[in-house]
Amino acid sequence: MDHVEQYKELKPIYQNFSQSLIVLLKSILEANNIKYHLIEGRAKEIESFKHKIQIKKGKYRNPLKEIMDLCGTRIIVYYQTDIDKIDSLIRENFDVDLKNSVDKSTILKSNEFGYLSNHYIVKINSARSHLPEWSKFKDLNAEIQLRTVLQHSWAAISHELEYKSKFDIPDILKRKLFRLAGLFELADEQFVQVKKKQFELSQAIENKTDIENISVYNEINLDTIKHYFSENKSIVNEYWNLAKSAGFAQSGTSDSYYSHIVSISKLLGIKSIENLAKLIEDLKNISGEYLKLQFSEQVPNNEGERIWLADGIFIIYLVLMSQLSENELNDYKPKDWSNDILEQVKGTIIKWKTKNNNL
Secondary structure, eight states: OOHHHHHHHHHHHHHHHHHHHHHHHHHHHHHTTOOEEEEEEEEOOHHHHHHHHHHTTTTOSSHHHHOTTSEEEEEEESOHHHHHHHHHHHHHHEEEOTTTOEEHHHHSOTTOOOOOOEEEEEEEOHHHHTSHHHHTTTTOOEEEEEEEHHHHHHHHHHHHHTOOSGGGSOHHHHHHHHHHHHHHHHHHHHHHHHHHHHHHHHHHHHHTOOBTTBOGGGSOSHHHHHHHHHHOHHHHHHHHHHHHHHTOEEOOOOTHHHHHHHHHHHHTTOOSHHHHHHHHHHHGGGHHHHHHHHHHTSOOOTTSOOOOEEOHHHHHHHHHHTTSOHHHHHHOOOTTSOHHHHHHHHHHHHHHHHHTTOO
16 A cells, blocks of 8 residues: 555544644643634645655655654744743643754744744653543644744735745845835734733723823723723612613623723713713713613514613613714714614614703
């Protein structure tokens, strides 16, 4: 039996190996609180295996042992700083073949065309290989590729352009591509700085301290809104009790409504958390009847029941919406609302305002 026929028989095992590795890598990253964009894997296709043997004729005596990426997985993360963390985790959880693994950031010269990424050739380590679910994979190699989102974007575009090295590139394109490669790398570095600044900002908001003489904790933005409501759960609960009395049913919190509160605050000319907090407190006393009207105006279902799932944050947002003028309401079109429901809510607000002399 030739090598290709042998691989046809073995491919299902490599496919199972790749799927098991995906599950394992996800659990490792999640256990270490590392967010990732994507983890994917595959077994090498039969034609790809055959092609690799043909173009490197004579290189492999035993392709099934010498070709290291018959099973491949790829981890794509958001930040360059995550690469170092995951590098350590891969070395802790696998036996890494250092001779055949590659850190492209260490082999590319400053004037060379390419993308930076880490490629590890690994086997299941002894701590895991004796387990029944892993023992069948203990002698198999796998490749783990580790990249940031931007590195992956660069790799995808480079692949589409079909330039594998600097020698492939027409002279007329070299300067532009080298500059673009540098921009991708610079952008990766800058996103790390943005993430670091975001952490500093969250600390300043929590501790109510200034950054560069700016009272960032009092600005209206997504971070300050989330922090305000996390610190003032009692007001959220009070609004939810009003909603429950009006007929609303409890649902999970959607982060999108924090963003909607930011937008509607801007429309209302509210420029500080302090002013927003005052308005929310003032509106509490008149919101009960408004919420009852909103609930009663909803179209019943086929069984004649009115059902509206919500939470305290949404209810505060719904109450703030009532403070928009008629012209502002006409122009207001949040993305995640259906037109029918939005128009119904707007119409009820106009009805409420008319009833209460444009309160």
